[in-house]
Amino acid sequence: MTDRPNPDDALRDWLRATWQLGPDDHLHVGVVGQSTAGARRRNLVLEITGGPRPGRYVATVLPTADIAILSMVDEAAIRMLARDHGVPVPEVIGVSVDESVLGGQFFISEFIAGETIPRRLLRLVREHDIGARIVGQLGEAFARLHEIDPALAPAAIGAPPAPVGAALDAVSTVIDNLLQPEPAFSYALRWLREHRPTEPPQRRIVHADVRTGNIIVDHTGLRSILDWETAKVGDPMEDLAWVCTRMWRFGEDHFTVGGLGTVDQLRDAYVAAGGTWDEQRFHWWRVLVTMRWGTGLAGQAAMHLDGRFSSVVMAASGRRVAELAYDALTLIDAG
Amino acid sequence: MQYRPDAAELLDAVASLLEDDVIAAVPAHLQHQVRVAANLCRILEREATVGPANDAAERGRLADVLGADDDRDLVSLRADLAEMLADPAPIDPALDRSIRDALLATLRADLAIAKPGYGATTGAP
Structure with a gap:
């Protein structure tokens, strides 16, 4: 006490x-x-x-x-x-x-009233048929965020001079230190290196964790974007890629964007609100962020095994690695 | 050889206990962990049943794409493939295609154990 x-x-x-x-x-x-x-x-x-x-x-x-x-x-x-x-x-x-x-x-x-818990949120969205509207609102919100002059951001936020290279290096380091070789990760990493885009022409403020679970929705649509602790200056396409990652669909796999709507809806809204969409870069970031999450799960398994964080939940993460490796390879396959 | 129940049958028994009785009996802060533990038993139950055949199939696919001898073990084949992929030397597009197909086939088999249904759809748009 x-x-x-x-x-x-x-x-x-x-x-x-x-x-x-x-x-x-x-x-x-x-x-x-x-x-x-x-x-x-x-x-x-x-x-x-x-x-x-x-x-x-x-x-x-x-x-x-x-x-x-x-x-x-x-x-x-x-x-x-x-x-x-x-x-x-x-x-x-x-x-x-x-x-x-x-x-x-x-x-x-x-306090903003509304739903945040993913499965309940997706149920509310289905009941009111507002998935496309929310994806449009997300696209517009991203465009608004990405048009801000990054010089206005607090000096303390992360601002790697080369966000593409930094993200690739981080994933690469984890893959070099896996507990055992994972050829699917090695394949995806090779692809990421071979298809590495140039550094973004403009580095912008990105939220880096907008997804189902970090938004508030009510029957009228998107109310708020939460949890800004991961914000940094980086490649705008990272934000658009992350919200499309499969785990944020909670089983609603026909709707690529957070189980809510389609990439076309997201792209249209982003561009209509003044955003610059780069399809190749978007695709690369989708593979990158998928791999990053996959290596994060491998890291959780390692933390269980070496005693840094022993827990059945962390241990179970090891059996989820295949999900992310599969997502990365199917994305590459569709490329 | 052990008498029955075999590994899969025992894991089924443990999973049923966790799912049917233990989750409801433990305090709220432990329920998620018990649910995860029950799911792990289900995963291991499937792994005990189809894991050996999956490993044999993966070994065959990797020996194939690597042009390796049939007597090579799976762990060393996986290490060889990872090493080849980490080497920036170019890989023939046809070989690249067969490597990706082999890896996807293995991941689908892994997912049939770890998350049934997941490998039936794709993460692509």
Whole structure:
């Protein structure tokens, strides 16, 4: 147990100070729900009454700063930058690096009602027949994000000067260090090397993890894109490739884009909103990100075996490697 | 040779116990792990049944594309193929095609064990 005050009081006091409220100003903060959307973060649903911004919000807490991909300040900044350029992102109303308030850095953003859990989300999409609309909204959101001048991004976000080469090197290093040779991975890596595109003519801010599971949808369509901790400056085609990866379809394999709709719908919307689509580069990134996930699963199996993270779930990842190798080779086959 | 039940039959028994009784009896935070464990038993049950024939077929395919002797073992054939693919030296397009076909056939067989149905459709658009 810690002697930390309960989150309601701690947040109320923090907000009072942040909003510079006087002693007579009423403010009440209640934690009305919790969710652990990601392994790293804790999300507290808040009901704020009084003060300048009453309403429902979410406090996203990063328990320990040392495992942050992006600091909460940088993630909040990138979220607001994207939002200011027309990408649907919940508004951030406050950021704290003071870990004493909630046990970790946090930001507070508006609560957006809707569905995030993939299978339920896909059911909602089918019921309302809004898959094509959501894919169109995703295409437009990507175009809005990719047109932002990357010089506006926080300096701390990853910005490899050669994103194609960096991604290829990372996959290549894992394949060199597999527990046993995996010829299907070697085949895909060879293909990636032989078909390696030039570095992107323009490096842009990419989210790098937009997928079914990181979006909020309601019966009207796409409401928000979440989880910006992986944002970086890179090749825009990486974003468009990742959302097409098979695991994000949750069995709805006839709809390439997240089980929601087709690549044609995504491309049309992206181009209509001003994005520059490069089919060859898109295809290369699809194989690359598929391989990257496959090598990640191989890495989880290794972490189980060498004791870094012993768990039946991590062990089981080894039996999933064939899925990603198969996806990569069928993509190459269709190329 | 062991008496019955054989490996597949025992794994079926363990999987049924996990699926039918244990998942409901453990605290919520363990249910996902138990579900994964039950699925692993199902995978191993299929592996015990068709794994040896799959390995023999893969060995045959690899010996074929590599032009290797019939007595070579699967592990060394896989290592040879991986090494050949890692070498930037050009590979004849016809051979490249047969290597890819051989690898896809093996992956479909692996998936029939690890994730039935997955190899029947493709990840392509």
